[in-house]
Amino acid sequence: MRVPEEVLKIADDIRSMKIRGASRIAQAAARGLKLAAQLYSGGDREDYVRYLRGVKEVLRSTRPTAVSLPNALSYVMSRVMRAYDSGADLRELIDVTVASADEFIEYSRTATKRIGEIGAKRVVDGDVILTHCNSSAALSIIIRAHEEGKDIEVFATETRPRYQGYITVKTLRDRGVPVTLIPDSAVRLVVKKVDRVFVGADAVAANGAVVNKIGTSLIALAAKEARVNFFVAAETYKFSPTTVVGELIEIEERSPLEVVPEEFLRSCRNVRVRNPAFDVTPPEYIDAIITERGVIPPQAAILVLKEEYGWALKDYMLKATAEIEEAL
Amino acid sequence: MEAGLEPSCREVLEAVRYGKIQSATEAALSVLKAALRCVQRASSAGEARAVLRDFFSEALEARPANALLMNVIRGAILAVRDRLAEGDLEGVRDAFERYYRDTVRSIEEVNEAIARMAVNRIEDGDCVMTYSYSTIVLRALKLAKDEGREVEVYVPESRPGLEGLHTAKELGNYGIPVTLFVDSAIRYLMKEVDKVMIGAEAIAANGAVVSKVGTSLVALAASEARVNVFVLAPTMKFSPETIYGELVELLEKRPESLVSEDKLREVGLRLGEGFGVKVPMFDVTPPEYIDAIITEKGLIAPQAVTFMLREIYGWPFRFAPIRELLG
Numbered sequence: 069m070r071v072p073e074e075v076l077k078i079a080d081d082i083r084s085m086k087i088r089g090a091s092r093i094a095q096a097a098a099r100g101l102k103l104a105a106q107l108y109s110g111g112d113r114e115d116y117v118r119y120l121r122g123v124k125e126v127l128r129s130t131r132p133t134a135v136s137l138p139n140a141l142s143y144v145m146s147r148v149m150r151a152y153d154s155g156a157d158l159r160e161l162i163d164v165t166v167a168s169a170d171e172f173i174e175y176s177r178t179a180t181k182r183i184g185e186i187g188a189k190r191v192v193d194g195d196v197i198l199t200h201c202n203s204s205a206a207l208s209i210i211i212r213a214h215e216e217g218k219d220i221e222v223f224a225t226e227t228r229p230r231y232q233g234y235i236t237v238k239t240l241r242d243r244g245v246p247v248t249l250i251p252d253s254a255v256r257l258v259v260k261k262v263d264r265v266f267v268g269a270d271a272v273a274a275n276g277a278v279v280n281k282i283g284t285s286l287i288a289l290a291a292k293e294a295r296v297n298f299f300v301a302a303e304t305y306k307f308s309p310t311t312v313v314g315e316l317i318e319i320e321e322r323s324p325l326e327v328v329p330e331e332f333l334r335s336c337r338n339v340r341v342r343n344p345a346f347d348v349t350p351p352e353y354i355d356a357i358i359t360e361r362g363v364i365p366p367q368a369a370i371l372v373l374k375e376e377y378g379w380a381l382k383d384y385m386l387k388a389t390a391e392i393e394e395a396l
Numbered sequence: 397m398e399a400g401l402e403p404s405c406r407e408v409l410e411a412v413r414y415g416k417i418q419s420a421t422e423a424a425l426s427v428l429k430a431a432l433r434c435v436q437r438a439s440s441a442g443e444a445r446a447v448l449r450d451f452f453s454e455a456l457e458a459r460p461a462n463a464l465l466m467n468v469i470r471g472a473i474l475a476v477r478d479r480l481a482e483g484d485l486e487g488v489r490d491a492f493e494r495y496y497r498d499t500v501r502s503i504e505e506v507n508e509a510i511a512r513m514a515v516n517r518i519e520d521g522d523c524v525m526t527y528s529y530s531t532i533v534l535r536a537l538k539l540a541k542d543e544g545r546e547v548e549v550y551v552p553e554s555r556p557g558l559e560g561l562h563t564a565k566e567l568g569n570y571g572i573p574v575t576l577f578v579d580s581a582i583r584y585l586m587k588e589v590d591k592v593m594i595g596a597e598a599i600a601a602n603g604a605v606v607s608k609v610g611t612s613l614v615a616l617a618a619s620e621a622r623v624n625v626f627v628l629a630p631t632m633k634f635s636p637e638t639i640y641g642e643l644v645e646l647l648e649k650r651p652e653s654l655v656s657e658d659k660l661r662e663v664g665l666r667l668g669e670g671f672g673v674k675v676p677m678f679d680v681t682p683p684e685y686i687d688a689i690i691t692e693k694g695l696i697a698p699q700a701v702t703f704m705l706r707e708i709y710g711w712p713f714r715f716a717p718i719r720e721l722l723g
Contacts, residue, residue, distance in 0.1 A: 223674075226654070228555065228578040234655075234663045241670045248672035251555045251654055253579040253610030257679045283580025286613060289620055319584075327553065327578055332561060338568035342577045347584040 069119050071126050072107045075100045082130040082137075085230065090270045090306055091180055091204045094136035095173050100127045101144045102169035105162045113158045120148065120165065132318040133279060133346050135271035135308040140176075143305065144168040172305075179303040179360035184208030187266065187301055187358040191218055195263040198223045198255075198291075201281035202232035203268025205301035207239060209358065210266060214245045222247045223258050227281060229326040229343060252283050256290040265291045269302035269357075273311040274373060276351035276366025278302070279319070282344050288353035300349075300357045300366070307369060309377040313388045320345045402437070405430045405451055412465075413458035414649055415677055418559045418608060420597045420633065421503060421531045424465040427455045428472065428496055435476075435492045441483040448473070449722055456718065460645040461606050461678055463598035463635035466718055468499060473721045506630045506692040511536040514593060514628050514690050518547055522590045525550040525582075525618070528608035529559035530595025532628040534566060537593075541572050548572070550589055552579045554610060556654045556675050579610050583617040592618045596629040600638040601705065603683035603698025605629075606646070609676045615685035624687040627698070631691050634705055636715045649675040 078100040081087040087096045104123040108116055124141050131137060147168040151161055187209030191197070195213075197220055199206050213220055222240055224247055227233040233249060240247040250258055259265070265287060271279040278284070278300050291298040308317060324333065324341030333339065351366035359372060373381065401409075408430040410416070412423040431451055438444035452469045459465055475495040479487035514536035518524065524547060526533045540547045549567050553576060554560035564576045577585060592614055598606040605611070605627050618625045635644060651673035660666060667673070683698035696704060709715045 225580075226555070228553070228580060231659055234659060234665065237671050238663045238665050241665070246672070248674050249655065250674045250676075251579070251609070253552075253555055253613060254674065254676050254679070256613045256616060257609060257676050258674070281580075282578065282584060286580060286583040286617060289583060289616060290613065293616060328561065328576065332565075336565040336568040338572060339564045339574045339576055342575055342581065342585065344577075344581055344584050347581070 069108065069110050069115070071123050072104060074107065075104050075123055075126065078103070079126050079130050082127070088232070089202060089204055090134045090136040090268065091176055091303060093131065093134050094140035094305060095176050097127045097137050097140045098144055098169040098172040098176075101141065102166050105165035105169075108162060111158065113152065113156070113161055116158055116161055117148070117152055120145070131320060133270050133320045135317065136303070136306045139305040139309075140172055143172045176303065176305070179305075180204050180208050182360040183301050183303065183358055184212035186360070186363060187299065188212035188216055188218075190297075190299060190358070190363075191220060191264065193218045194220075196221045196223070196261055198225075198259060198262040198265045198287065199236060200225045200233075200267050200284055200287055201227045202235045202239075203301060205303065205358075206266040206268045207236065209301055210240065210245065211243055214243060220245065223250055223262060224248070225250055225252045225255065225283065225287075227283065228252055232281070255283075255287050256293075259287070259290045259294045259296055262291075262294075262296050265296060265298045267298075267300055269300050269306050270346055271317050272300070272302055272307045272357060272366075272369050273317060274308070274370055275311075276354065276357070276369040278349045278351075278354060278357070278366065279317050279346050280349065282347050285347040285349040285353070288349045292353045297355045298353060300354055302357055302359055304359050304361055304372050304376045307372050307376065309373055309381055310384060312370070312373055312381055313384045317348075319347070401447070401451060401454075402434065405434065409454055409458050412455065413647075414653060415557050418529055418557055419531050420462050420464050420595065421507070423459055423462055424468045425500065425503065427465060428468055428499060431472065432492055432496045435489055438485065441480055441485045441488055444485060444488050445480045448476075453722055460647065461597050463633045464630070466635065466637070467632045470716060470718050470721060471495060471499065474716065477721075503630070503632070506632070507532050507535055509692040510628050510630060510690050511539050513695060514626065515540045515543060515545070517591065517626060517690075518545055519590070520545050523548045523550060523588060525586070525589040525592045525614065525623075526563060527552060527560070527594050527611050527614045528554040528557070529563045530628065533593045533595050534563065536628060537567060537572060538570055541570065549574045550585060551576055552582055552610065552614070553577070554608060555579055556649060557608070559608065579613070582614055583620070586617045586621045586623060589618070589621070589623050592623055592625040594625070594627055596627050596633050597678055598635045598644055599627070599629055599633050599689065599698075599701055600635055600644060601702055602638075603686065603689070603701045605681045605686060605689075605698070606644050606678050607681060609679045612679045612681040612685070615681045619685045625685055627686055627689045629689055629691060631693060631704055631708060634701055634708070636705060636709055636713060637718070639702070639705060639713055644680070646676060646678045646680075649677050651675060
C-alpha cells in the first residue's frame with residue numbers, strides 16, 4: 069500500500085516549515101505514523117510493517133537536522149517492532165502504533181510543561197531575558213515564570229531569515245509579558261542588559277553541544293563574554309543517540325530565496341547566498357540544559373542518552389561494530 | 397529654526413539620520429555639499445551664518461556618533477569664521493568652496509592611501525569578511541582585485557538597513573566572488589574566513605570603534621576564531637571629544653526601519669500594540685578585538701589612538717569644541 073495523501077501532507081508541511089520547531093515536528097511525525105496506521109487497508113502483518121517503514125522513511129527524510137524527528141519515529145517504531153517480534157497480529161500492531169504515537173505526543177506535551185516548571189525556578193524577579201527564534205520549551209519557561217508572578221521582561225530576536233521571532237513576540241504579548249523585538253545584529257549590544265538567555269534545541273549531541281537555530285552560538289558567545297547565564301531548554305527526545313557512535317549531525321542549508329528576493333540575485337553576478345538553518349553551540353558556552361527530567365550540565369548529555377536510549381545505543385554500537393568488521 | 401532650511405537639506409538630514417546613507421564618509425560629504433549649496437544661495441553673511449548654524453546643529457544631532465562629520469563641520473566653521481565675522485559674503489563663499497574642494501580631495505587621497513596599505517595585508521587566496529557598507533573597505537578589496545590578487549568576500553546582510561546587499565552587489569559585479577548570508581550566520585561561517593576588514597563611524601580615544609550595529613559581533617566571533625580584525629579609517633574619524641570623556645551617543649532607528657507591516661500582519665501584530673521594537677544603529681567594538689587600525693598615517697594598534705590624536709591636536713590637546721563653534 070502507498071503512503072496515504074494525509075501523511076504526505078504532514079511530510080510536506082514539515083519540509084516547507086509550515087510545521088516547525090523541534091517539538092512540533094516530533095509530534096507531527098508521531099501523528100503521521102498514527103494516521104498511517106489508521107488508514108492502512110491491507111490485510112497482512114508483514115506488509116503492514118513494510119508499509120509503516122516506508123511511511124517512517126518519508127517522514128524522516130523531510131528535514132535532516134532536528135533529531136526529535138527520528139527519535140519520535142523510533143519511539144513508535146521500536147514499540148511496533150517489539151510487538152511484531154513477539155508475534156502480535158495485524159490488529160494488535162495497528163493498536164500498538166496508535167497507542168505509542170498518542171503516548172509520545174502526550175509525553176512530549178507533558179515534557180514541555182515540566183521543562184517550564186523546572187526552568188522557571190531559574191528565573192528571578194526582575195529578570196531581563198533574551199530568547200532566539202520560537203522555541204516552545206524556552207517559551208514554556210518564560211510563560212511559567214510570568215504566571216508565577218515574576219516581574220520579567222523579554223528581548224526576542226527577529227530570527228532571520230524566516231522571522232520566527234515575530235511569533236515569539238506575539239505569543240508573549242498575548243500572555244501579557246513585556247517583550248521587545250530586536251534585530252539579530254543587536255545581540256551583543258543588548259545582552260549587556262540581559263540577566264539570562266533561554267533558547268531551545270533541535271538536537272543535543274553526545275558531548276553536550278547543542279544544535280539550534282542559526283545564530284544561537286553567536287548569542288551564546290556574546291552571553292559568555294558578558295557573563296550572562298545561557299540555558300538550553302530541551303526535551304530528552306532531542307538528544308541524539310547516533311552521535312554517541314560518532315555520527316555528525318548534518319546542518320541543513322536551505323534556499324537562498326529565504327534570504328534575498330530572486331530579483332536581487334538576478335541583478336548581480338558572482339554573488340552566492342548561503343543559508344545554513346542551524347549552528348552548533350559548544351558545551352562550554354552553555355550553563356545548563358533544562359530537560360523534563362531535571363537540569364543537567366551539557367557535559368552530562370551522555371547520561372540522558374544512556375538512560376533514555378540504552379536499548380538503541382546497543383543496536384547502534386552493534387551496527388557500527390559490524391560495519392567496521394565488514395570494512396576490514 | 398527649521399524654517400530657513402531648504403528641502404534638499406531636509407532630505408540630506410533625513411538620509412543620514414535614518415541610515416539611508418549609512419557610510420560615515422558619504423554622510424559627512426553629503427552634509428558638507430548641502431551646506432555649500434546653502435552658502436551659495438545665502439543673500440547675506442548673516443543669513444549664511446544662521447543657515448550654517450542651524451543646518452550643522454541638526455546634522456550633528458542626526459549623526460552624533462559620526463566623528464568625521466564632526467571634524468569636517470569643525471573645519472568648515474574654522475575656514476569661514478573670520479569672513480563671517482567681517483560680514484564678507486563673497487569671502488565666505490570663496491572660503492567655503494575652497495574648504496569643500498580641499499576636503500573632498502583630501503578624503504579621496506586619504507582613502508586611497510588607506511586602501512593601498514590595507515591591500516598589503518590581503519594575501520593571495522584570502523577570504524575577507526566585511527560588514528555593512530564601507531567605502532574604504534570596498535575600495536581596498538577592488539584594489540586587491542585590480543592588483544591580481546585572488547580574493548573572496550563574505551558579507552552578512554547587515555540588518556537593519558541591509559547594506560550588506562549593496563556591498564555584495566557592488567563587489568560581485570566588480571568580479572569578486574561574494575558570499576552573502578544572514579547576520580546570525582557570522583559565527584558559523586567565521587571558520588572559513590582569513591581576515592575581517594571593517595569601516596568605522598568613529599574611533600574613541602581608547603581605540604574603541606563605533607560602527608554599524610553588528611560589527612562588534614563580527615569582531616567577537618573573529619577574536620574567538622583567531623581571525624585578524626582590521627579597521628580601515630582615516631584619522632579624521634578619530635573623535636577628539638572623547639579625550640575629555642565625552643561619550644559617543646548611539647542613536648536608534650525608527651521601528652518601521654526594522655519591521656514591515658505586512659510581516660507583522662501575518663502573525664497578527666501591529667506596531668505600537670503591546671510590544672516594543674528596539675533598532676540600534678551602531679555598536680561599539682572594544683579595542684581588544686581589533687588587531688590594527690589602518691589610517692592614512694600608517695597601521696596602528698587601537699591603543700595607540702591617543703598617540704595619533706596628540707600628533708594631530710598637540711599636547712595638551714588643542715581643538716575647538718564643536719558646540720562652542722556653533723554658538
